[in-house]
Amino acid sequence: MDDDQQAGPFPVPPPRSPGLEVADPTLASLTALVAQAEESVRLLTLVGDRAGALVRRRLAGDSYTEIIESKERPFIVEVITTAMAGMGEVGGQYRRAQARALRAEGVSVPDIARLFGVSRQRVSALLDDRV
Template sequence: MAIDTGEQDPAVRALRELMAVLDTCLTELGGARARAEKLLEERQAGRTWLDIVTAESRPLVVEQISSVMAALASAGGAWRREQAHALAAEQVSINRIAAMFGVTRQRISALLRERARART
């Protein structure tokens, strides 16, 4: 069987997109971590949470974290769907894919259906 390792492989595209999102998230989380340190310093200096949060510039640390989580969920979900489809295309059973992913066979079936719906 010929293996498609190029950009036309949807799983490769999804993995590259996930890697880009991971890079962005790492940068954003680094910034959030630095800002969290500043918040901690302000709190340890005796400021109230209301004063600290009111003075914090946007996006707030909690907003940054929510944004990162949403980006990871989206890119991670796309990668999982494409990876499940790629494995199924290689004749790997749904039961085996489920075991590899640590989910039920019903979840894998749903992933494969989601991927098919996303393509239409």
């Protein structure tokens, strides 16, 4: 199998038709979601590694002041914030694109709301072209 197809923990097969991603904004946003998920895995692995190092330092007798003053950057909370912000952004883009695709396929706003587990008003906001 091609290296491009297996990059990262979430393999994405190539589109069946060349140019499909360009013609399909929902597929493009889903592909972006996969890329962001892979980046978030990388960032959250860093969080786990950093947290483990802090635990080891604390168990070795370092005070919290000593640990914080060492200024090992990025701080855990910064990495978590970056990962969550990235997922929130692409997740929102995907949800908007998915709602628009369903609506274009003739699915009613109430049915999209039911599928997404949100209100009809929320679906209307997702479908708003100004967003």
